[in-house]
Each structure stands twice: as C-alpha cells, then as structure tokens.
Amino acid sequence: MTVSIIVPCHNESGNLKILYERVSGIMDACGEPWGMVCVNDGSIDDTLLQLIELHQQDSRIQVIDLSRNFGKEAALTAGLDAARGDAAIPLDADLQDPPELIPELLAQWRDGYDVVNAVRLSREGESWLKRASAHFFYRVINRMSVVDIPADTGDFRLLSRPVLDALQSLQERRRFMKGLFAWVGFRSTNVYYHRAPRHSGKTTWNYWKLWNFAVEGITSFSQVPLQLAAYLGFIVSGLSFIYALWLIISTLVYGNPVKGYPSMMVTLLFLGGVQLMALGVIGEYLGRIYEESKHRPVYLVRKVWGKIRDRERND
Ligand code: UDP
Ligand code: MG
Numbered sequence: 135m136t137v138s139i140i141v142p143c144h145n146e147s148g149n150l151k152i153l154y155e156r157v158s159g160i161m162d163a164c165g166e167p168w169g170m171v172c173v174n175d176g177s178i179d180d181t182l183l184q185l186i187e188l189h190q191q192d193s194r195i196q197v198i199d200l201s202r203n204f205g206k207e208a209a210l211t212a213g214l215d216a217a218r219g220d221a222a223i224p225l226d227a228d229l230q231d232p233p234e235l236i237p238e239l240l241a242q243w244r245d246g247y248d249v250v251n252a253v254r255l256s257r258e259g260e261s262w263l264k265r266a267s268a269h270f271f272y273r274v275i276n277r278m279s280v281v282d283i284p285a286d287t288g289d290f291r292l293l294s295r296p297v298l299d300a301l302q303s304l305q306e307r308r309r310f311m312k313g314l315f316a317w318v319g320f321r322s323t324n325v326y327y328h329r330a331p332r333h334s335g336k337t338t339w340n341y342w343k344l345w346n347f348a349v350e351g352i353t354s355f356s357q358v359p360l361q362l363a364a365y366l367g368f369i370v371s372g373l374s375f376i377y378a379l380w381l382i383i384s385t386l387v388y389g390n391p392v393k394g395y396p397s398m399m400v401t402l403l404f405l406g407g408v409q410l411m412a413l414g415v416i417g418e419y420l421g422r423i424y425e426e427s428k429h430r431p432v433y434l435v436r437k438v439w440g441k442i443r444d445r446e447r448n449d
Pocket of ligand 1: 144145146203206227228336338339
C-alpha cells in the first residue's frame with residue numbers, strides 16, 4: 135500500500151528542506167512505500183529550484199510546476215489528481231501540520247476508515263481574531279449547508295483511494311476542498327493534534343482573502359443566502375404593507391398635512407438597501423454559474439518532474 139503526501143507550495147523556500155527531512159524520516163520509519171507530490175503554485179522565490187533539487191536527490195519526490203499561481207485549492211487539486219498511492223495526505227509546506235501525526239492517520243486507515251481527519255486542538259501563533267472568525271465560520275456554514283464540514287479541520291487528513299477517485303469525479307471548477315472532502319462522505323474518523331505556528335515565511339491569507347474564502351465555501355455548499363434574500367423580501371413587503379395601511383387609515387382619520395418627508399426617505403432608502411443586498415446575493419451565485427459554465431481547467435501544468443500519470447483535469 136503506497137501513500138502519497140501532497141504538498142502545495144507557494145513561496146515556501148525556507149521550509150522545504152526541513153519538511154523533506156521530517157517527512158522522509160517519519161515515512162521511512164512507517165515501512166509503507168511512499169511518495170511526495172509537491173505542487174509549485176506560481177512561487178516567486180526559489181521554491182521550484184529547491185523542489186527540483188529534492189527530486190534529483192530522491193526520486194520519490196515528484197514536482198508539478200503550475201503555469202501560474204492558481205491558489206491553494208487548485209494546487210491541492212493538482213496534487214490529488216496526480217497522486218497514485220492507495221491513500222493521499224495533503225500537508226501544508228509550512229510545517230503547521232506535523233508530519234509526526236501521519237503514523238496515527240495510517241493506523242486509522244488500516245483499521246478500515248476511508249477518511250481520517252486531523253482535528254486541531256489548538257492553533258499556536260495565530261491571532262485571537264483569526265481563531266474566533268474561523269470558529270464563527272464553521273458554525274455558520276454548518277448551519278447553512280447540508281453536509282457537515284468538520285470544524286477545526288484543515289486540509290490535513292488522510293484520503294483513501296476510493297475517496298480520491300470520488301473527488302476526481304467531481305466536475306466543479308470552483309473547489310472548496312474542505313467542503314468537497316465532506317461532501318463525498320465515506321467512513322471517517324478523527325485524530326487530534328496541536329497546530330504549530332508557521333516554520334518560516336508568511337501566510338498569504340489576509341482577512342480579505344479569508345472572507346472571500348468563507349463566501350466561496352458558503353455559496354458552494356448552501357443556498358440559504360438565496361432563500362434568506364427571498365424571506366427578507368417577504369418580511370419587508372409585509373411590514374411595508376402594514377405601514378401603508380396605517381398611512382391610509384391615518385390620512386383618512388386625521389387628514390394629510392403633507393409632511394412625511396422623513397418617513398418617505400427612510401422607507402425609500404431601506405427598500406433600496408434591501409433590494410441591492412438581494413441583488414448582490416443573486417450576483418454572487420450568478421458569477422459562480424458563469425465561471426462554471428466556462429469549463430476552464432482548474433489549473434494548468436507547465437512541467438512535471440518525476441513520473442506522474444500524464445493527465446490533466448480537463449477531461
Ligand atoms: N499555498 C498555495 N498557493 C497559494 C497560497 C498558499 O499553494 O496561493 C500553500 C502554501 O504554500 C502552504 C499552504 O498552501 O503550503 C497553506 O498556506 P498558508 O500557510 O499560507 O495558509 P494558512 O496556514 O495561514 O492557512
Ligand atoms: Mg500555514
């Protein structure tokens with residue numbers, strides 16, 4: 135049974151050597167044959183050179199160089215598509231996911247689980263705001279979506295061959311991997327760990343990106359915002375109707391001295407705001423439909439080092 139470790143790399147030159155040492159030490163001790171698929175996602179430092187060096191030093195390292203930066207989800211998809219093992223484990227290049235946990239993942243896999251989630255008990259080196267917003271995000275998305283996306287689980291997990299095949303059969307271009315991992319189902323279990331701070335370099339995720347990531351997740355896995363827009367519309371029209379009734383009655387009873395400018399403005403602005411919001415929600419989904427309908431590949435490969443099935447995700 136071979137195990138593929140999938141590593142998306144974007145400007146990770148300070149981490150690769152030590153990542154390789156830690157992973158190879160642990161995997162060699164495991165006794166299973168293993169390989170590592172490193173996806174260079176448009177790095178602008180010497181990440182690619184270092185990866186090629188690693189490949190020349192150890193042929194179990196395969197390197198896929200994408201044609202530009204496609205983002206982590208696409209890089210991960212490229213790696214998972216190329217994985218040929220009986221199981222794959224996505225691993226962040228910055229050593230935030232401890233390779234030391236891999237034997238535990240493998241043990242659960244041998245016990246018959248198809249998905250083994252690595253759940254974070256703590257996140258060191260991350261701000262209070264980031265932890266709080268992550269917590270809030272998982273609560274919101276799990277309320278809204280039909281699939282249960284496990285909280286505090288990153289991409290670090292073990293995926294067995296049937297799960298990998300299932301993931302490959304999913305055709306969507308916008309890939310919110312955490313959601314897709316949960317969507318495919320299969321027997322899953324958890325192991326727990328403490329998340330380390332980044333070994334070197336800086337995260338490329340700022341709050342704006344995280345916000346967009348959250349919107350991506352919610353719109354990919356839930357239609358609740360669309361329904362909310364409709365319900366909000368109902369409620370507002372209901373209230374407007376009551377207000378209109380009251381206006382008519384009060385005009386009939388007390389007459390109309392033509393004031394009402396403030397109330398008119400308030401209603402106008404309020405309704406305008408609600409309508410724009412609803413339109414925005416629709417636009418968010420429409421944009422996604424537009425993107426999906428273009429059928430562009432999720433990523434493009436510039437060059438591959440090491441043997442990898444030569445097929446891309448644009449069947
Ligand atoms: N990454 C990537 N493409 C990108 C951004 C990040 O492949 O456009 C990789 C990065 O090299 C790392 C992983 O995704 O291996 C996680 O990124 P990061 O550590 O910046 O995210 P965080 O841990 O802060 O969520
Ligand atoms: Mg990280």
